[in-house]
Amino acid sequence: MPESNSSQYVGSRVKRREDPRLLTGRGRYVDDIKVAGMLHIAFRRSDYSHARILSIDTSAAKASPGVVEVFTAKDIEGEFNPVLAQSRMRDYQPTIMQILAADKVRFVGEAVVAVVAESRYLAEDAAALVEIEYDELPLVTDPEQALINSSAKLHEQMDSNVLLQREFNRGDVDEAFYGASVYIKERFRFTRKTSLAMENRTYLAEYNSAEQALTLHTTSQVPGIIRDILVDALDIPGSHLRVVAPDVGGGFGGKTSLYPEEVLAPILAKKLERPVKWTGDRIEDLISTSQGFDEIIDAEIAVDREGRILGLRADVIGDVGAYSIYPWTAGIEPVQVVSFLPGPYKIENYHGRVRGVATSKPPTGPYRGVGRPVSTFVMERLVDMAARELQMDPREIRQRNLVQPHEFPYKAASGIVWDQSGFTQGLNGACEAIGYDGLRRTQAQARAQGRMVGIGIASFAELTGIGSRLSASPGMPINTGTETASISVDSTGGITARFGVTSYGQGLETSLAQVVADELNVEISQIRILQGDSAAVSHSTGSYASRGAVLGAGAAILACRALDQKLKAVAAILLSSSAEDILIRDGVFSGPGSDEKLTFKDLAKAYYSQMGLIPAPIRNEIGELSATQMYDPEWGTTSSATHIALVEIDPDTFKVKVDKYVVAEDCGQMLNPMIVDGQVHGGVAQGIGAALYEEMIYDEQGQNLTASLVDYVVPSATEIPRMDVVHLDLEKPKTLGGVRGMGEGGTIGAPAAIANAVADALAPLGQQVTTLPVTPQRIFELVQAAKANQ
Amino acid sequence: MKAARLLPKSAPLVLLAASDREVIMKPAAFDYERPQTLDDALKLLASSDNAKIIAGGQSLMPMLNFRLLAPELLVDISRIDELRGIRETKGRGLSVGALTRHHEMETSKLVEERFPVIHEAMQYVAHLAIRNRGTIGGSLSHADPAAELPMMAVLLDAHLHVAGPNGLRQVAARDFFLGALTTDLEENEILVQVEFPGLPKRSAYAFDEFAQRSGDFALCSVAVILSWSGNFLTGGKKIGDVRIALMGVDETPVRIEVAEQLLSGAKHIDDPLLEQVASVIRDTIQPNGDLHASADYRRHLAYTMSQQTLKTAWQRLQGQTDED
C-alpha cells in the first residue's frame, strides 16, 4: 500500500490552537454560560469537623428577598439513589456520599443547606440567616488516633475508621535486613495539599421537562464518568442526560471525582424546573475540593557494602479524609504510595503495608502524580541516606540499583511490570545536562566558604496510558482502559474528530489535531476537535493518570485508519483507480487511473450530494464517511525520568533558592515537544510547591487554617527557576504511535529532587529532611536542633 | 461563632472578579457615593452609622467579599483631587496626599532623592497591579502589621493629618498605629495626608525584608537610618540620629529605642557592637507565632536581618563625606 504519511505535525512544535481563545479571554467556561431564568445556589457549610445536626431553621432564609427555595437533606430525600465508590479490594469499606449532610457533619466545609435565589448575592445573604444547631462529637482529626480508637468513629455503621488496608510482599525481608551493612529507618511525612486549579468548581444544570432531558455543564476532567454515574443516581436514561465540560481552567486531579454539588445541581434543576448554577468561590475550593497526599510513612531500607538494596519495608498511614471519593475510592492515593515505593530499582525483598484512615477532613482524591510524588520522595530520600552512610555518591548508588536496559520487562517488588524505558539513560542524561561532576566540585568550594549548597537527584518510573488489564485505581470496578475517537467527513468535506479524552489547558486539543492531520494527510487547520461532551462518544472516562495522549492518539490512529479505507474506496471509484493505489497528500486525492485530483470537499460532495456518481450498493456498503474506534493499550506503558536540582539555603533567613533544575525524561514519541516541555515545567512548578511551600493545615478541632491563598502558599512565577528538559530519544514503546504518558512526571520527581537537595545542603549539620514542605520555618528548626546537638 | 475561623488571619487577598458582563459578586448590598470634595465626603460619613471609606479597594474589597465587613454605605474618595500628590515641604521633607498611589510613590524622583528608604521599601509592596491601585492613605489606615507604609511612617517620625467633623488634627505616626488593623482614626475621619520631616543632611539608610514569596506580606522587615552629627573638620563626628524600625514582629511596626540609644553617639560600629545591638533587638521585640513563622524564628530573622541591615547602613554612612 503506497503510504504517504510524511508525519509533518507529530513531533513538531505546533503552536497551541486553544491559546488564542484562552489567552485573550474568549474561552467559554461553565461560569461564562448564562441561561434565561437561571437561579444561583449558595451553601451553608459545616463549621464543625464532627458533630450531630440537632436542628436546622431555614425560616429566616426562606423569607429573605429573592430566595426561591431552601433545601436541607430532608428536602431531597428520595430524589436520588445513593452514590458510593465500590472496590474489589479486600478489607475495603465504602462510604455513602452525602449530597447535603443528613444527620451529622464530617468535615468543616461540608454542605448542609442549599439556598437557591435569583442572584448569588441574595443567596449568600439568606445562607447567613440559616440557623443550625450542632452537638459536637468526639474529634477524629488525628489519623494515628483514628486508627486505634474505634470508640470515636466517623461512620457509625462501620467496623472502624480504617477504610482500606493492603499489603505487598516479595521475598524474605527479615532475612534481607539481617545481612545488611547499612540500615536506615525513618519516619516521613508528606503533608496534605490541594490541586488548586485556577478555575473553581462550577456546575450549571438545566432540565427540560418537556423532553425529560437534563444537561449538566461541569468543570470536570471526566464528563463521561459523571454522565454514567448520574444516570444511575438520578434514574435518567443516558440518552437524555448530557454532561458537558466546556473550557476547563485546570484540573490537576481535583476535577476527576464526582462532587455532592454536582449531583445536587441536577436534582434542584429538576425539582424547580429552572436552570440552577453553583459557582464555587476560593474558600469553598480550599475546603471542599478533593485534597492530595497526606501520608505518614515509616520506612526502612537495607543495603549491602556495595550499595545494593537488599530489602525495603514500609508502613503507610494515609489520612484519606471523611469519605471514600467516587469513583476512585480512598485507596487511590495511599495504595499507590506502597505499590510504587520500590521505584525503578531492583529490589527482591519488600514488605509494604498501607492503611487508609478516615478523619474529619475533606476527602483526598487524585492529585497530579497520585501516590508517586510521595513514594518517590520516600524512596529517593532512603537511597540518599544510605549513600551518605556508605560515603557513596548518590549517582553511583542509583546506577547500581536501577533496572538495567537488558533487564526489561522487569517485574517490580509490588508486582508492577516495567516495560523498556530509559531508567539509566535518564540518570546519565540528567547528570550530563547539569554537569554533575563539575557541580559537585563547585559545591565543595561553596561548602568550604560555609555556604549551604545542595544537589538532589530523583529517579522514578510510572505507569502511564493504562489499558483494560489494570485499573487506574486499585480494585475500582469501572473500565479506565479504553478510549474512543469518532472521526467524520461531512457533506462539505469538513473533518470533525470527537474524543472522550478532555482538555483542561494542557494542550491535548492541539496534540490530537496533529495526530489526525498526519493520519489523514491533511492540513491541520482543516480539523475540528470536539471534546468534553458525554454525547461526543458512547463511552469515555476522560483525562487523568497520564492517559489522554496515549489513549487519545491511539484511538485517533485507529479511527483514521478505518476512515482512510472508506475514503480511498470512494476515491478509487471517482478516480478510476484501485483503492490501494490512491494517494492522499495535503488533503488531495490522486490515483494512477486519472489526471484528476480531488480535495476532501470534492470527494464529499461527490459522495453525499451528487447522486449517481457512486453506485447505490457501494454507498450502502461504505455508509457514512466516518469511523469510530476504541483503543485499549491493555497494560499501558512505562514512563521514567531523573530530576536534578541545585539549591542554596540563605544562612540568615533559611529561604531555599533553586539555582538549577534539569529533567531528563523518556516519554516515547513526543506529539508536540513544546507541549511536553510545558507539561514538565508546570509539573515541576507544582512539585516545587509541594516541596517548599504548600501545606493544608488543620488544627486539632479539624478547622482548616489555610482556607485562603494568603495562608495556603503556592509558588508564583518568580519562585520557579529556569528548567532544562532533556528528551531521551530511545526505543519507542508498543503503544500505538509509540507514545508514553507524561502529564504527571514533573510533579512526581520534583518534591524528591528538592528534598534531597535541601537535605544535601544541610548534611554538614547532620540533619535530615523528612517532612515536606521544607519551609524556612522547618529549616530553622533543623538548624536549631543541630545547634542543640553540638 | 465558629465560621469566622474559616477566614484567614491576615488580610484576605481574594480579589473581586469585576468583569462587566458578570453579575456574580460576593459582598452584601451597600449604597455607594463618590463625592468630589473632602467636605462632601465628611458629610457623607457623618450621615450614616455604618459607612466605610473606599480608596484603592485593594484591602477593602476582599474584606467585603469575605463579608468580614458589611457597611451600609461606601464613600469612594478616589475622585477628591485635593488628596492627591507629593509635595516638598520645608527642611527637605515631603508631604504625601492620601490618594497617592503606591506606584507613584515608588517611581517619584523626589521620594527617591529625599527618602531612598521609602523608594526601596515600595518595591516590596504587593505586586505592580496592586501598587497601581492601592493608595498610601489606604495602606496607613488599614494598618496591616506587615505593611511597609506604616513602617516607613514610624521609622521617619511622620505626622498624619486627619480631617474630621471638627476640622483637622495631626497625629504622630507612633501614636497612630494602635494594633493590628487598628488606628487612632475615628469612623467619621479621613486621613488626608502624611508628612515626612526631612532627614539630617549626612545620613544613610538600609532596608531589608523577608517574605516566602515575592510580593507577600513580610515575615520580618528591618529599616535603619543612621546620621552623622558633630563637626567633620575637627574630627568630632559621631553617629547622631539613629532610627531602627521593624515590622512583621508585632501587631504594629516598632521602633527599638534601646537599640537606637546603643548606637547613638558611637564613632564607629564594629562587629561586636552590631551583634550586641542585634541581640538587644531580638530580645526586645515581642513577636507572635503563626502558621508560617514561629515567634522564635521571627526573633532569629530579626536578629540576622538587623545585623545585615545595620552593617549596610553603616557602610553607606562611612561613604558620606563632609563635601555633601
Ligand SMILES: Cc1cc2nc3c(=O)[nH]c(=O)nc-3n(C[C@H](O)[C@H](O)[C@H](O)COP(=O)(O)OP(=O)(O)OC[C@H]3O[C@@H](n4cnc5c(N)ncnc54)[C@H](O)[C@@H]3O)c2cc1C
Ligand atoms: C495580593 C495582595 C498583596 C499585598 N501585599 C502587600 C504588601 O506586601 N505590603 C503592603 O503594604 N500591602 C500589601 N497589600 C495591600 C495593599 O497595599 C493595599 O491595597 C493598600 O495597603 C490599601 O490601600 P487601598 O487604597 O487599596 O485601600 P482600601 O482597600 O480602599 O481601604 C483599606 C482600608 O483603609 C480605609 N481607608 C482608605 N483610605 C482611607 C483614608 N484616606 N482615610 C481613612 N480611611 C481610609 C478603608 O476604609 C479601608 O478600611 C497587598 C494587597 C493584595 C491584594
